[in-house]
Amino acid sequence: MPATDHSADLALLLEAARAAAEIACAFRAPEVWDKPNDGGPVCEADLAVDAMLRERLGAARPAYGWLSEETADAPERLAAERIFIVDPIDGTRAYLEGSRDWAHSLAVAEQGRITAACVLLPQRNLLYTATAGGGARLNGAPIRASGETDPACATLLGPRLAMSPEHWSGGEVPPLRRAFRSALAWRLCLLAEARFDAMLTIRPTWEWDIAAGSLILTEAGGIATDRRGAALTFNKPHPQSDGVLAGGALHPVLLGLLDPAAA
Incomplete structure (x- = not known):
């Protein structure tokens, strides 16, 4: 082809x-x-x-x-x-x-x-x-993703569940402000234009919710992975990812703070 x-x-x-x-x-x-x-x-x-x-x-x-x-x-x-x-x-x-x-x-x-x-x-x-x-x-x-690396100065897009202590190492939730938007695709795009610094979803996430937004973010210099840091891939037999962690420069910081053993 x-x-x-x-x-x-x-x-x-x-x-x-x-x-x-x-x-x-x-x-x-x-x-x-x-x-x-x-x-x-x-x-x-x-x-x-x-x-x-x-x-x-x-x-x-x-x-x-x-x-x-x-x-x-x-x-x-x-x-x-x-x-x-x-x-x-x-x-x-x-x-x-x-x-x-x-x-x-x-x-x-x-x-x-x-x-x-x-x-x-x-x-x-x-x-x-x-x-x-x-x-x-x-x-x-x-557009370009955020360069913010300090959680205390950052805003995370996500549901309340994302800020539950059981998902963070030692139960210590970083001092992030939290905001929410309904459309997952738009959340990723808001990261791409540096309106927000990171996004986290804990629950399994359908491919159609994140496919377009993930490319827009990565082409803006950001990073989008599953919540444990694995690369996102698409057209899988079961079309879901294990949640999503996405952001600009804050992504690796938050990945290091999340509990890799959390359910």
Whole structure:
């Protein structure tokens, strides 16, 4: 198979993300139901965006595999050299509440590595993009992750669970300020533009939540791993990572403070 033009893949993702925004923003009171096994809410807009993305992206790149939060998984994707990894609406709860803090998160992975990515927050007019080796941008301008290394001067994006003593060596929680944003993809992008210094999730994390944002952060000079420091890989048979630790220069500092034996 010929080498991929990552910029062409990114252009395709951008077109699809903008079409997704048109669909999502057109809904006023979408029907909502709960996913099985406490999987959270899903709504008509999620499925409408997912169907459009699968049709549009699949028609443009029929050899690429497909992994999406709103499509039943199929083993055929594992044989694909390249794959789309998509979260049609990242932050469905925020979307349903009328918040602006939701995103379309689209990525291409090649042999387990993300090569093109975009995260679009249509109601905030924020468009984050990256290609492997091509740097990261916000609305077309280059961005760079934080250089902060002192936890006492840093802010961590994450749920309350991330600050529980049992996850930190000796039960000593570092003196971090904590903030929260609904969409995981946006959290990674906020790190990429140095609005925050680090991010931590403890629970297993789905690939579609972090695929696009992880490339945007790393291309901005940051680091994204699982919570124990292992490299993130994509298109795995079970598409989850063991949580996520991400940040700029603070990442290795926090990795040294986390308890590697924590459950």
